[in-house]
Amino acid sequence: MNGVNRQKIGGMTLGRYIGRRMLTGALTIIVAIILSFILIHLAPGDPVNILSGKDNPSPEMEAALRAKYGLDQPLLVQLFAYLKNLVQGDLGQSISNNRPVVDLIAERIGPTLLLSLTTAVLSLVIGTALGIYCARRAGSKLDAALNGVSYLFDSMPGFWLGMMLILIFASWLKLLPTAGMVDLRADYAGFAHYMDVLKHLILPGLTLTLLSTPYFFRIARSSVIQVMSEDFVTTLRATGMKENRIFNKYVFKNAILPTVTVFGITLAYIFTGVAIIEIVFSWPGMGSFMLKAIGSRDYPLLMGIYLFLSISVAVNMIVVDLVYAIIDPRIRYK
Known part of the structure; x- marks a missing residue:
């Protein structure tokens, strides 16, 4: 059978499998939205308390603000109103910024993706390469040293x-900038602007890479060691097959699956995973923005961020499952 839609995964066509996974992802997103909405609104405090101030707040002003933002309605009424607007593509207006949530998220998602994707790929490549290298030389001085550094x-x-x-x-050393994404005083353009962004990316990117690489290193190392100790590898060695051929053809694909899982999870939580680093380096991304929204109890903005986070998790889990099937055809999906 030819064609992508007619390929089969464990007796199921690829198109049907993707459809089922997309349905599961959509249901997961819906449940996450409902739970997030309820938990956010049940948490102590609300945006009206912050907007009206702590010093002698006017009851009339508080009542007017709650009516303006629909916070005077029962929780279920607010939930259905939000879902109705969401179906129409309206994520609402930010209470603290008085701007559309979509616009605010669009401004912040780019820097977070730049920082997170760059460090995730670097951590994956460096950690996996070092883990495989040390696994094939387990017990050596270099293996012991890199294990210590990873911990x-x-x-x-x-x-x-x-x-x-x-x-x-x-x-x-005064070699790199301390904070931000660009030098606001220089006002670079063109190639100089990209180099300025790269210069500002080095320190936060290096920080995240140093923190994330140990995960990929240890998982890759332990997976390779485990697969290389399997009986089928011993049998292949007994037949006289060369070690490099055994590794490239049989060991690598089996050992790389856990690394793929970790990479998928890393990408899934791309918004929240860099929040602390974004704050330290004043990086204008989604993570630090989310913490500010939590502090101001900005319900529409928080729901918009959690929506994108839910979509990110669902999409990445589907991609990871498909990559699994490509790397190891023995995996069966029901």
């Missing part, structure tokens, strides 16, 4: 590592 960075607080890198490379 050191794994136990290191992200905000502390970021501040230490700022202290060394920005304050002492």
